[in-house]
Amino acid sequence: MGRLMAIDYGKKRTGIAVTDPMKIIASGLCTVATKELGHWLVNYLLKEDVETIVVGEPKQMDYTDSELGGEITAFAKALQTQYPNIKVERVDERFTSKMAFQTMIDSGLNKRQRRNKALVDEIAATIILQSYMDRKNYL
Numbered sequence: 001m002g003r004l005m006a007i008d009y010g011k012k013r014t015g016i017a018v019t020d021p022m023k024i025i026a027s028g029l030c031t032v033a034t035k036e037l038g039h040w041l042v043n044y045l046l047k048e049d050v051e052t053i054v055v056g057e058p059k060q061m062d063y064t065d066s067e068l069g070g071e072i073t074a075f076a077k078a079l080q081t082q083y084p085n086i087k088v089e090r091v092d093e094r095f096t097s098k099m100a101f102q103t104m105i106d107s108g109l110n111k112r113q114r115r116n117k118a119l120v121d122e123i124a125a126t127i128i129l130q131s132y133m134d135r136k137n138y139l
Helices: 034-047 069-082 096-106 117-135
Strands: 003-008 013-019 026-033 050-057 087-092
Touching (some): 013 117, 026 117, 050 117
Antiparallel strands (some): 003 013, 013 026
C-alpha cells in the first residue's frame, strides 16, 4: 500500500505533505526550494512507495487559472510522464494558504513563527491532501 502525497507548488518554495502507509493521517513533511523539487522527488520516490501525487490547482475566484496555473499544469503532466505508475491528480487549492495561516493562529504560534512562509506552504500542502482524502472517502 502506497502513501498519498500532496504538492503545494510555488514560485520559490513547494510544500509537501504525505500520509502514513495506511492512508489514515495527512501530515506535513517539508518544504523544498522549487528549483530543487525534481531532484528531491526522485530521491524520495526511490525510498518511499507513493501511489498518488495530488498537485494543488490554483484558481481565481472565477475558476480561471492563476498566475502559475500553466506552469503547474505542465509540472503535473511531467510528473505523470516521469512516474507512469503513480497516479497524479489535481485538487482546487483556493484559500489553502489562508486556511494554513489561520491554523497557525489557532495553534498558538506567535507572530514571528507565523511569518515562516515555508511552514505556511507545508501546512497548505497538508490541507490539500486532507481535502483530497475527504473527497475520496479515505477513513
